Amino acid sequence: GESVGLHLPTLSVQEGDNSIINCAYSNSASDYFIWYKQESGKGPQFIIDIRSNMDKRQGQRVTVLLNKTVKHLSLQIAATQPGDSAVYFCAENMDTGFQKLVFGTGTRLLVSP
């Protein structure tokens, strides 16, 4: 699979800006997608999910967009805060009938005060 080694893609934004984190997924048959947030030394935390029969889903300050035509997923964070600084992973479910997620390599979000 794809690997970026020690150098994660990094998005740097100012506090209050909107952030957009992108993810390309690999399997056109994937039917479920999740975004996770991982802070240093901790386990990933669920942010938002979306099924393949939807193209947009909104949560609190976050929106996920799904474009199945180009196999692209994005996470939008409104009014980004310093506490949003973390690594963000997208994951896709490639097995029907059982939850077996495949994770992307992640994007580091750095929020400056």
Add this chain to the structure above:
Amino acid sequence: DGGITQSPKYLFRKEGQNVTLSCEQNLNHDAMYWYRQDPGQGLRLIYYSQIVNDFQKGDIAEGYSVSREKKESFPLTVTSAQKNPTAFYLCASSPRPGTGIGEKLFFGSGTQLSVL
């Protein structure tokens, strides 16, 4: 206080030694998983278990072993056959698929394994 507990937080392994990482959940979830995370990379699936007394190999099972004798527990043993064990290990669980609760995984806080 429901959740997934991994222990220890940090673990050191000597050459030729087997070590076991603990994972306990009190969420009454059927499925449990072990992932490995290397610096700057995504999570790779080691083993997973859909139900007690049953488990399947993931993408990188070589050098690892698991057991699922109880619903709450899914320990991972890193054997001496795993030549590059240094990584951050994450345990996760999920409800039975199709329950309507949601299919997302719930993660523990991880164990950092290093080789002495």
